[in-house]
Amino acid sequence: MRLRLTLIVLVLALVAAACSSGEPERDSSGAITESGSASVFALQVGDCFDDDPAFAETVTEVATVPCSQPHDNEIYYEYTMSNASFPGDDAALEAGANRCLDEFDAFVGVDYLDSELDLFPITPTAESWTEGDRVVYCALYALDLSKLAGSMQGSRR
Numbered sequence: 001m002r003l004r005l006t007l008i009v010l011v012l013a014l015v016a017a018a019c020s021s022g023e024p025e026r027d028s029s030g031a032i033t034e035s036g037s038a039s040v041f042a043l044q045v046g047d048c049f050d051d052d053p054a055f056a057e058t059v060t061e062v063a064t065v066p067c068s069q070p071h072d073n074e075i076y077y078e079y080t081m082s083n084a085s086f087p088g089d090d091a092a093l094e095a096g097a098n099r100c101l102d103e104f105d106a107f108v109g110v111d112y113l114d115s116e117l118d119l120f121p122i123t124p125t126a127e128s129w130t131e132g133d134r135v136v137y138c139a140l141y142a143l144d145l146s147k148l149a150g151s152m153q154g155s156r157r
Helices: 005-014 087-108 126-130
Strands: 037-039 048-050 061-065 073-081 117-123 135-142
Touching: 073 087, 087 117, 087 135
Parallel strands: none
Antiparallel strands: 037 061, 048 061, 048 073, 073 135, 117 135
């Protein structure tokens, strides 16, 4: 897998920690309808959000936006880790990145190596693991850090 500096930076900026209760406004199909702050634990596949301007190492909330509006990132896959104990930050990050890579092509519709998009996993931390967090979210963004417009599902970008 190719390593990209932006992947490393964004992973550090978006690692999930303690639970928060913020839920985004959604329509009957589950799509976010209003911009706002939401708990990382309230994210779902298909949700779009903007980067944390402070680039905090650990975040609990993200700025969600309807995908029809310009946005930085989109959640395209999620899964639950099955480890009996927390594998450690590096191992969780590596496992998350590998699984996200496996799912990237099917969502975007083009091979990862040919894409103008990149990915990053949002993984549990040691602290959130003790609170029952096992979910890894796979998110994507534009390599040139431009805003995305609409969903990237099937975009072949």
